Amino acid sequence: MTISAELLLLTGSVLFFISMLLGKAGHRFGVPVLLLFLLVGMVFGSDGFGLQFENVQTAQMIGTICLTIILFSGGLDTKFNEIRPVIGPGVVLATLGVLITALVTGFFIWWLSGHMFAGLGIGFLTALLLASTFSSTDSASVFGILRSKGLVLKNNLRPMLELESGSNDPMAYMLTIMFMGIIQSGTEPQIGMVLLQTVIQLTVGAACGYLGGKAAVSIINRIRMDNASLYPILLLILGIFIFAATYFLKGNGYLAVYIAGLVIGNAKFSHKRTSMKFMDGFAWMSQILLFLTLGLLVNPAELIPVLVPAVIVSFFLILVGRPLTVFLTLAPFRKIGFKDKLYVSWVGLRGAVPIIFAILPLAAGIPDARWIFNMVFVITIVSLLVQGTSLPLVAKWLKLADKPSKFKAFEDFDVEFSEEIKSAMTEIEISEETLKYGKNLLEMPLPDKTLVVMVKRDEQYFVPTGQTALYAGDKLLVISDDEEALRETYTNMGIYDFTYQRNR
Numbered sequence: 001m002t003i004s005a006e007l008l009l010l011t012g013s014v015l016f017f018i019s020m021l022l023g024k025a026g027h028r029f030g031v032p033v034l035l036l037f038l039l040v041g042m043v044f045g046s047d048g049f050g051l052q053f054e055n056v057q058t059a060q061m062i063g064t065i066c067l068t069i070i071l072f073s074g075g076l077d078t079k080f081n082e083i084r085p086v087i088g089p090g091v092v093l094a095t096l097g098v099l100i101t102a103l104v105t106g107f108f109i110w111w112l113s114g115h116m117f118a119g120l121g122i123g124f125l126t127a128l129l130l131a132s133t134f135s136s137t138d139s140a141s142v143f144g145i146l147r148s149k150g151l152v153l154k155n156n157l158r159p160m161l162e163l164e165s166g167s168n169d170p171m172a173y174m175l176t177i178m179f180m181g182i183i184q185s186g187t188e189p190q191i192g193m194v195l196l197q198t199v200i201q202l203t204v205g206a207a208c209g210y211l212g213g214k215a216a217v218s219i220i221n222r223i224r225m226d227n228a229s230l231y232p233i234l235l236l237i238l239g240i241f242i243f244a245a246t247y248f249l250k251g252n253g254y255l256a257v258y259i260a261g262l263v264i265g266n267a268k269f270s271h272k273r274t275s276m277k278f279m280d281g282f283a284w285m286s287q288i289l290l291f292l293t294l295g296l297l298v299n300p301a302e303l304i305p306v307l308v309p310a311v312i313v314s315f316f317l318i319l320v321g322r323p324l325t326v327f328l329t330l331a332p333f334r335k336i337g338f339k340d341k342l343y344v345s346w347v348g349l350r351g352a353v354p355i356i357f358a359i360l361p362l363a364a365g366i367p368d369a370r371w372i373f374n375m376v377f378v379i380t381i382v383s384l385l386v387q388g389t390s391l392p393l394v395a396k397w398l399k400l401a402d403k404p405s406k407f408k409a410f411e412d413f414d415v416e417f418s419e420e421i422k423s424a425m426t427e428i429e430i431s432e433e434t435l436k437y438g439k440n441l442l443e444m445p446l447p448d449k450t451l452v453v454m455v456k457r458d459e460q461y462f463v464p465t466g467q468t469a470l471y472a473g474d475k476l477l478v479i480s481d482d483e484e485a486l487r488e489t490y491t492n493m494g495i496y497d498f499t500y501q502r503n504r
Contacts, residue, residue, distance in 0.1 A: 041295015075261020
């Protein structure tokens with residue numbers, strides 16, 4: 001059956017629109033939006049409304065492209081000065097932590113299949129392969145949930161978690177490929193060769209990411225294009241090129257594209273703010289497409305036979321495997337407290353990446369590959385439901401949640417400065433109560449270092465002077481280089497419930 005381009009576009013746009021509407025509602029009720037995207041795909045799939053999508057190779061290709069964009073955007077948004085203090089523990093979690101998680105959980109799955117679910121007949125290597133696919137935390141889930149919930153964490157926990165999730169996929173990928181190769185060849189693994197290949201891939205990936213990021217910044221700054229809207233496209237193309245080129249150089253492209261994003265995002269380049277916003281929006285679109293595709297690929301009826309063992313494995317991972325890994329790997333880092341380690345243990349979110357890795361055995365025709373895929377799918381859902389919905393609650397319970405600053409996006413003034421200009425801006429709406437403090441700007445109790453740079457009256461915008469008369473309903477754009485001055489401004493004008501936007 002041939003599907004027309006018009007039908008494909010119609011179906012895709014409807015799915016995207018429904019996902020975004022549900023995502024908005026889910027955010028309000030504390031449900032991870034990524035889980036909702038996944039469920040939309042399942043509802044519209046073969047066991048739901050009947051959309052047939054069984055092309056594993058296409059799903060793998062979509063997953064690879066989307067994950068590349070998500071990791072690149074995650075690197076762009078990560079400030080190096082924030083992750084510098086946590087590079088040590090972040091890297092250890094992303095490498096040794098993934099290995100320990102795979103081994104501990106793989107052994108448990110093998111034991112479980114032999115004692116409680118003997119009918120499964122899962123061999124030790126298959127158990128290790130399954131554990132390897134979900135041994136890394138998911139960058140899309142961690143980035144999406146932490147940032148969408150506006151969770152402010154103490155003790156540099158958020159940058160460490162984002163660094164771990166952004167850089168631990170290469171190790172999980174290497175383990176997955178390694179055990180697939182062992183199962184296919186049927187030979188004993190050459191541990192030394194496997195370790196050497198892993199080191200080479202990670203080293204080449206890191207080098208390509210760093211050098212590629214530096215080269216990308218130079219290219220963007222040297223090219224002078226008449227159309228400014230092409231700069232975000234150029235940034236996207238460079239990121240994809242770095243990923244693909246690293247692959248052909250026998251390095252790990254996922255690590256390369258994340259490091260490249262980190263290098264580029266912390267450098268100065270032309271039209272940076274516009275490009276960063278474009279990449280952020282494109283990353284969200286990639287997340288929606290990725291989770292919709294994976295939801296369409298699964299057959300919910302096939303999940304029922306694996307439901308009980310998958311839930312058991314999920315809770316072992318959440319309550320034993322992940323905490324054991326975190327406390328072992330972070331033991332040398334004495335500055336990281338007990339509560340911090342508990343929270344890092346809880347943020348072991350699984351998501352799209354494990355499902356993408358679980359597609360690899362399917363595409364390669366590995367025995368029990370469909371069972372592995374279905375197990376990973378259920379484990380992902382349990383992780384998003386149990387851990388994803390409770391991140392703010394657990395942070396508050398452990399007293400690790402910091403009070404968020406009252407920042408917000410502007411409603412009437414679309415004004416932004418270069419990030420090198422440190423400032424704090426706010427909108428103030430003039431009311432009859434506010435006018436008691438002054439009828440014009442000269443009379444308003446504005447502190448030093450604070451200026452009203454623009455007024456919106458009805459649909460008109462103008463630059464005021466000290467003698468500009470103010471009326472109820474006017475909107476003022478106020479800017480200062482001192483956040484305390486903005487707070488003082490509000491207090492002086494009798495406004496006690498306020499938000500403002502910081503440029504950083």
